[in-house]
Amino acid sequence: MELFSDWMGTGGGGQAIGRYAHYLGGITWIGLLYFFNFIQGSAFAEMSDGARGEALRKITWRTLWWFRWAAMLTWVSGIWILAHNRAFGELMPDYWNTSAGVGIAFGxxxxxxxxxxxxxxxxPAQQIAIGSSVKVSEGGEADPEAPAAAKRAARASRVNTLFSIPLxxxxxxxxxxxPAFGDVNMGGVGLGPSAGGRWTLWIVFLVIWVVMELSALGKMGGYDNGLNKLVLDKHQDTxxxxxxxxxxxxxxFEIVT
Structure with missing residues (x-):
C-alpha cells in the first residue's frame, strides 16, 4: 500500500499519518480553546450561580476530556512529524538555523x-473548581480553593489563546x-537568517514567551497584575x-534576513 511505503521517509506514510493526526488534534484542541475563551466565558458571566454550576458539571467537564487529549495528540504527533523530518538527526544538522527551522522551533x-x-x-485547577461545584449541588460546602483555582485556569487558558495566534x-x-526568506532546502536562493539575526529573533521571542507565561502563572505580581489586566482580562485584547x-x-524576520 502506498500509504505505508517509505515509512520513515520525509515524504512517506509515517509523515502523512503524523500530519493527519496533527491536523485533527490541532483543530479539536484550538477549537475548544476558542470555545472556552470566546463563548463559554461570556456566557458564564450572564448565568446565575446555579446555571453556571450545572453547565460546569455537564458541559465543561465533558469538554475538558476532549480538550486535554486533543492537546496530547497534537503535541505527540508534532514530535512525530519532526522526527520524520529528520529535525533531530544528523541528516539535517543545519535545519534549526534556517528560517523554516527557527519558525518551526517558535511554534x-x-x-x-x-x-x-x-x-x-x-x-488540575478545573478539577478543583468543578469538584467544588459538585459538592455545592449535593448540599455540601464550597471548596475555599475553588475561586483561586478558577482564576488560575482562566489565566492559563487565556495565555494559551494569546500564544495560539503566533503558533x-x-x-x-x-x-x-x-522560501521567501532564502532557505535553499525550501526552494529559496540563500541561507536564511545570519547567526546575528537568529540571536535577535530568539532573544525577542524568548522575552515575550517568558514574560507572558510567568505573568499568566501569577509569578510576576499575582494573577491580577497590570500586564495580565492589559492583555488577558478581555479576550478581544488577547x-x-x-x-x-x-x-x-x-x-x-524581514529585517534580519
Missing part, C-alpha cells in the same frame, strides 16, 4: 508550553514563507496582542 516551543498549561495548570502562523511558516506579537516577529 513547537509555544505548542509545548500550551500543552503543559493544559495538563499541569488548567486541568498557527509559524506552523504554516515553512511551506508558505520560508486576540489583538496575539496578532501584534505575530506581526512583530514576522517583521523581525
Amino acid at each position: 513547537a516551543l509555544l505548542g509545548t508550553t500550551m500543552a503543559a498549561n493544559v495538563w499541569m495548570v488548567i486541568w 498557527i502562523f509559524f506552523m504554516m511558516w515553512p511551506s508558505h514563507f520560508a 486576540i489583538k496582542f496575539g496578532f501584534l506579537i505575530t506581526i512583530v516577529l514576522y517583521l523581525l
